[in-house]
Amino acid sequence: MRRSTGFFPTQKEAPREAQIISHQLMLRAGLVDQHCSGIYTWLPLGVRVLKNIETIVRQEQDKIGAQEILMPTIQSADLWKESGRFDAYGDEMLRIQDRHGRDLLYTPTAEEVVADIARKHLKSYRDLPALVYQIHWKFRDEIRPRFGVMRGREFLMKDGYSIDRDEASARASYKKMMTAYVRTFRRLGLTAVPARADTGPIGGDLSHEFLIVAQTGESELFYEERLEGLMANNEDGKDDVDVDDILNIYAATDEIHDPKTCPIPAEKLKVARGIEVGHIFYFGTKYSEALNVNLAGQDNKNIIPHMGSYGIGVSRIVAAIIEASHDDRGIIWPESVAPYKIGLINIRVKDKACSKVCDELYNDFQNAGIDVIYDDRDERPGTKFADMDLMGIPYQISIGPRSLEKGTVEFKNRKTGATEELTLAEVTTRIKKRFVT
Amino acid sequence: MRRSTGFFPTQKEAPREAQIISHQLMLRAGLVDQHCSGIYTWLPLGVRVLKNIETIVRQEQDKIGAQEILMPTIQSADLWKESGRFDAYGDEMLRIQDRHGRDLLYTPTAEEVVADIARKHLKSYRDLPALVYQIHWKFRDEIRPRFGVMRGREFLMKDGYSIDRDEASARASYKKMMTAYVRTFRRLGLTAVPARADTGPIGGDLSHEFLIVAQTGESELFYEERLEGLMANNEDGKDDVDVDDILNIYAATDEIHDPKTCPIPAEKLKVARGIEVGHIFYFGTKYSEALNVNLAGQDNKNIIPHMGSYGIGVSRIVAAIIEASHDDRGIIWPESVAPYKIGLINIRVKDKACSKVCDELYNDFQNAGIDVIYDDRDERPGTKFADMDLMGIPYQISIGPRSLEKGTVEFKNRKTGATEELTLAEVTTRIKKRFVT
Numbered sequence: 001m002r003r004s005t006g007f008f009p010t011q012k013e014a015p016r017e018a019q020i021i022s023h024q025l026m027l028r029a030g031l032v033d034q035h036c037s038g039i040y041t042w043l044p045l046g047v048r049v050l051k052n053i054e055t056i057v058r059q060e061q062d063k064i065g066a067q068e069i070l071m072p073t074i075q076s077a078d079l080w081k082e083s084g085r086f087d088a089y090g091d092e093m094l095r096i097q098d099r100h101g102r103d104l105l106y107t108p109t110a111e112e113v114v115a116d117i118a119r120k121h122l123k124s125y126r127d128l129p130a131l132v133y134q135i136h137w138k139f140r141d142e143i144r145p146r147f148g149v150m151r152g153r154e155f156l157m158k159d160g161y162s163i164d165r166d167e168a169s170a171r172a173s174y175k176k177m178m179t180a181y182v183r184t185f186r187r188l189g190l191t192a193v194p195a196r197a198d199t200g201p202i203g204g205d206l207s208h209e210f211l212i213v214a215q216t217g218e219s220e221l222f223y224e225e226r227l228e229g230l231m232a233n234n235e236d237g238k239d240d241v242d243v244d245d246i247l248n249i250y251a252a253t254d255e256i257h258d259p260k261t262c263p264i265p266a267e268k269l270k271v272a273r274g275i276e277v278g279h280i281f282y283f284g285t286k287y288s289e290a291l292n293v294n295l296a297g298q299d300n301k302n303i304i305p306h307m308g309s310y311g312i313g314v315s316r317i318v319a320a321i322i323e324a325s326h327d328d329r330g331i332i333w334p335e336s337v338a339p340y341k342i343g344l345i346n347i348r349v350k351d352k353a354c355s356k357v358c359d360e361l362y363n364d365f366q367n368a369g370i371d372v373i374y375d376d377r378d379e380r381p382g383t384k385f386a387d388m389d390l391m392g393i394p395y396q397i398s399i400g401p402r403s404l405e406k407g408t409v410e411f412k413n414r415k416t417g418a419t420e421e422l423t424l425a426e427v428t429t430r431i432k433k434r435f436v437t
Numbered sequence: 438m439r440r441s442t443g444f445f446p447t448q449k450e451a452p453r454e455a456q457i458i459s460h461q462l463m464l465r466a467g468l469v470d471q472h473c474s475g476i477y478t479w480l481p482l483g484v485r486v487l488k489n490i491e492t493i494v495r496q497e498q499d500k501i502g503a504q505e506i507l508m509p510t511i512q513s514a515d516l517w518k519e520s521g522r523f524d525a526y527g528d529e530m531l532r533i534q535d536r537h538g539r540d541l542l543y544t545p546t547a548e549e550v551v552a553d554i555a556r557k558h559l560k561s562y563r564d565l566p567a568l569v570y571q572i573h574w575k576f577r578d579e580i581r582p583r584f585g586v587m588r589g590r591e592f593l594m595k596d597g598y599s600i601d602r603d604e605a606s607a608r609a610s611y612k613k614m615m616t617a618y619v620r621t622f623r624r625l626g627l628t629a630v631p632a633r634a635d636t637g638p639i640g641g642d643l644s645h646e647f648l649i650v651a652q653t654g655e656s657e658l659f660y661e662e663r664l665e666g667l668m669a670n671n672e673d674g675k676d677d678v679d680v681d682d683i684l685n686i687y688a689a690t691d692e693i694h695d696p697k698t699c700p701i702p703a704e705k706l707k708v709a710r711g712i713e714v715g716h717i718f719y720f721g722t723k724y725s726e727a728l729n730v731n732l733a734g735q736d737n738k739n740i741i742p743h744m745g746s747y748g749i750g751v752s753r754i755v756a757a758i759i760e761a762s763h764d765d766r767g768i769i770w771p772e773s774v775a776p777y778k779i780g781l782i783n784i785r786v787k788d789k790a791c792s793k794v795c796d797e798l799y800n801d802f803q804n805a806g807i808d809v810i811y812d813d814r815d816e817r818p819g820t821k822f823a824d825m826d827l828m829g830i831p832y833q834i835s836i837g838p839r840s841l842e843k844g845t846v847e848f849k850n851r852k853t854g855a856t857e858e859l860t861l862a863e864v865t866t867r868i869k870k871r872f873v874t
Contacts, residue, residue: 033558035513035550040509041506041550041554042507042508043558046507047504067443067444068484069444069480069481072472073510094511096533098531098578099578106511113472117478121446132481141535
């Protein structure tokens with residue numbers, strides 16, 4: 001995309017109310033625009049990041065055989081009254097009446113709808129296990145929305161649901177989903193710690209939160225450091241996951257960590273703050289019982305299926321990545337989620353020879369299907385360099401009349417800050433080798 | 438996907454309340470499940486169709502340089518009070534109060550939010566033209582929802598918006614978007630007629646509806662038949678669009694067609710019923726004036742930008758395609774939107790040799806990235822044939838012990854009904870040639 005014709009509203013200063021760095025940078029880089037308290041419009045650069053995250057999440061869900069569905073954002077209160085959560089959920093649930101005075105709500109999660117679909121469409125144990133997910137918008141009417149999309153009201157979530165014939169099968173689904181989560185966070189360039197957690201209002205007896213270690217995290221986290229090695233991205237692209245191994249290592253949120261009973265000596269325990277980016281639950285028959293989900297069993301006895309639910313905060317991850325990966329110049333996107341892989345800077349657009357070279361390189365990359373943002377505006381070079389760094393573009397190519405005289409361009413790695421002088425042929429070959437599959 | 442492990446709830450009978458064929462077939466084929474009046478859950482098969490349509494719509498928007506954004510589904514009433522539409526919209530707008538008693542609404546369209554973003558982030562005429570779109574959920578509280586997703590309450594829409602410095606530039610954006618629409622509908626396998634239409638509550642003086650000719654259409658439509666040729670899909674994949682040519686041909690909805698003033702003699706006029714799948718508007722400065730969008734002009738005078746908005750009913754198109762393309766056995770998907778391109782039927786799963794051949798073919802297709810649904814259930818062949826036709830899978834391969842003895846498989850074209858006996862090698866080559874790029 002050409003910067004001159006695209007809509008990329010960057011700002012030098014963040015508004016004062018943006019307290020944390022991710023919120024400041026998301027506003028400054030033009031990822032989002034605040035619509036009202038806790039509600040944001042995602043601008044072009046933000047949508048590209050969001051879609052990249054969505055794609056990785058989707059691919060890893062598909063890989064474990066989960067099937068994508070889409071449940072309504074506006075749901076009838078009837079099912080929620082059946083489960084008892086219409087009253088239990090409290091003020092965070094956005095309650096609505098339609099023109100006929102019927103109670104509706106904006107979905108904060110969807111266990112009831114999944115149980116309802118199960119009772120309508122699943123007939124017998126042979127239809128199990130069933131594993132579905134959606135990537136869809138949710139609403140929680142936070143009393144004090146803050147920290148931008150980190151704690152907003154309308155947010156994008158992947159919520160998955162497993163339906164199994166018994167506890168053993170449900171635990172197997174839980175582990176399968178955990179495997180997908182480890183792979184997902186690795187591909188997102190994040191080291192997420194899976195910590196035993198309280199099940200909260202969802203219920204159940206088995207639950208893990210996935211947390212990104214960051215100073216601005218809202219939760220306190222206790223874990224054995226070697227867990228990080230298992231969760232982190234393997235540079236060589238291996239996607240081995242040994243969930244049993246991971247589950248054997250101590251990690252817990254402050255809600256359930258108790259120094260008195262913790263089996264790990266304090267000196268071996270890492271204490272950190274974490275940002276919750278995923279939460280998974282096994283809650284047995286809580287919702288299938290409440291909603292009377294009865295399937296034919298193998299031995300003519302009816303079975304009440306065991307369920308689990310599995311969330312990933314897709315829009316929150318945008319902020320979490322920034323909290324974990326930025327410097328004083330701006331965002332540093334991991335390649336996998338970067339809105340554009342390449343930033344091309346035309347240092348002097350009024351120089352015809354320079355613009356010709358830049359235009360040709362841009363067209364060449366475009367035709368090769370490489371995501372490139374091309375700053376062809378008539379602005380000072382300093383403004384352009386600053387904007388590319390602010391936006392976090394991983395690889396930046398700057399071309400000006402002076403370097404062209406030498407027959408070279410400047411190639412910069414946003415993450416390391418390293419710059420190289422390369423010929424046009426060298427830079428083209430390197431980029432295509434990396435990004436054309 | 439293997440049918441045995443997937444969630445594909447097909448039904449022999451449609452519920453009585455489903456009056457039109459698309460609604461019946463969407464329920465029977467397991468595309469959607471009714472959650473409550475006018476609100477549906479999209480099941481796995483339905484999501485795949487929806488995503489395919491979404492992808493085509495997105496690609497054609499991107500091709501004309503429109504940029505994707507995502508505006509909130511829950512919007513503050515403030516902007517809508519500024520434009521006067523909070524009162525004007527009536528009962529179709531779903532109105533909500535949050536926990537603090539602030540007025541919110543579920544977006545039925547988004548001209549106000551776009552104008553608000555424009556006044557906050559666009560500075561001068563140099564930032565124009567701006568062209569943005571989103572593919573996102575909307576809600577209209579229809580008094581009597583009916584016909585399934587055709588006239589539901591929650592629906593998926595592509596809504597695009599243009600912001601231009603003056604009328605001439607706005608009309609150019611309008612034509613650009615029209616070009617994208619022609620290409621989009623062609624790729625969806627639809628012949629959509631662009632008819633001059635009333636602007637309705639959006640306002641403005643230039644507007645076209647895109648309608649699919651179908652007996653169940655809610656609008657009456659008058660047009661010169663040669664328009665169909667210009668709009669229809671070119672088999673050779675050309676995407677030439679001459680908008681001026683199209684605009685010169687008479688087509689109008691009943692709202693504005695007047696036999697007395699119509700320039701085309703009655704005998705040359707085709708009268709048909711149509712399903713509205715798109716609607717585009719140029720409405721000048723209506724919203725930019727109401728919301729005080731002022732940009733710096735070229736000559737130091739401020740300009741009030743001219744705007745247009747451009748809708749495509751993405752979820753409605755699923756139903757419209759079915760209305761236009763089905764037979765008494767079920768849905769006939771155009772290849773471009775089919776949930777799976779290939780249906781593989783294992784006629785006798787208990788026959789080890791037969792299952793081995795089927796499994797291998799399935800794995801081969803999967804590895805080649807071909808979308809295939811594999812019916813490996815222990816069911817009667819008749820049930821499997823019926824389900825594949827109901828689901829509308831374009832190409833079906835049936836493999837049983839008897840055909841394998843002869844060294845062949847049955848290859849069926851869903852659309853023409855033609856079947857061929859082919860060797861395994863022939864069928865593999867043909868499919869890969871078509872679907873592996």
